[in-house]
Amino acid sequence: MNKKDIIEKLNKSGLKATHQRVAVLDALMKTKTHPSAEELYKTILKQYPTISLATVYKTLESLKEVGLVRAIKTDCDYVRYDAITTNHFHLYHPEKNKLEDYYDNDLKNMIENYFKNKKIDNFELKEINLQLIGEFK
Amino acid sequence: MNKKDIIEKLNKSGLKATHQRVAVLDALMKTKTHPSAEELYKTILKQYPTISLATVYKTLESLKEVGLVRAIKTDCDYVRYDAITTNHFHLYHPEKNKLEDYYDNDLKNMIENYFKNKKIDNFELKEINLQLIGEFK
DNA sequence: TATTAGCTAATAACGATTATCATTTAGGAA
DNA sequence: TTCCTAAATGATAATCGTTATTAGCTAATA
Secondary structure, three states, rough: OOOOHHHHHOOOOOOOOHHHHHHHHHHHHOOOOOOOOHHHHHHHHOOOOOOOOOHHHHOOOOHHHHHOOOEEEOOOOOOEEOOOOOOOEEEEEEOOOOOEEEEEEEHHHHHHHHHHOOOOOOOEEEEEEEEEEEOOO | OOOOHHHHHHHHHOOOOOOHHHHHHHHHHHOOOOOOOHHHHHHHHHHHOOOOOOHHHHHHHHHHHHEEEEEOOOOOOOOEEEEEOOOOOEEEEEEOEEEEEHHHHHHHHHHHHHHOOOOHHHHHHHHEEEEEEEOOO
8 A cells, every 4th residue: 555545545534644654554555564553663763853752652652543544462562563454363373472463254154143142232343353363383 | 269279279279278378279269250469358357457569469370280270351440250160151331341251152152162173283282261341231 | 396388467569551841843824 | 835833753761561580488208
């Protein structure tokens, strides 16, 4: 996705398309490693040496609020981020602290269909957060 | 569950049944609110005014290691704890910061069966972590 | 009683995240 | 284009959940 598309994405979501926001969203969409705010900051510094870590945090918060980005919490002691594309799950290996995307439409459909028929009392389901914990071989 | 059973539980897991550990596990099993370490500490203080917050943290860590307790990470900015009884899922309401147990054997069996047939490449599944995000009505 | 290993309490330290605030910028209006 | 204003940024201090440290305590064993 090029810069113009990213700017449009931001505008559609009602956010001013600042250089910093474009840089953060661009960097996050380009990686598959689910970086922390700090890692993302270090990556962006290379092309944008004046950006502040606080700005990265605040930008991620803004992007999260409008639904362009998601925070992923695992056993590790910091928050990882994910540029939301399509619905997917995550594989997590605690010892290696490694987090990977897991695309599985069958699983997704199975769970979604389950909740089309099964309603939970006094609860309106908005989102399903599934993490598969295990070991990468 | 009475104190004797808790002591036995600890011993079976290879942990010395100290007063502090009994108090922490007891308090955690009695509540349904999935408290943080700090909340648990405040609760225990009432009956055990000399316990230290650090002890609560270390005790929770020990209990977690032997599998008597589980840490739950949600969007909120602290770790919540859960005395493990049987396999269940969690309902989470981000605005209210409210977390509840969700027991659903059909869902559990459906997902487990799915992964009996479907193997993920290069990944050995150990545990399924499912959070249902939504709104309590 | 002496020994020993493990546990606890008190508190300092750590580190990820958030708050503060002066300065700068984006984007609309003139 | 230039001006204006609300919003965003950068630098850094502060916060706060969690972890490390360590001296003293406790229980078990010989």
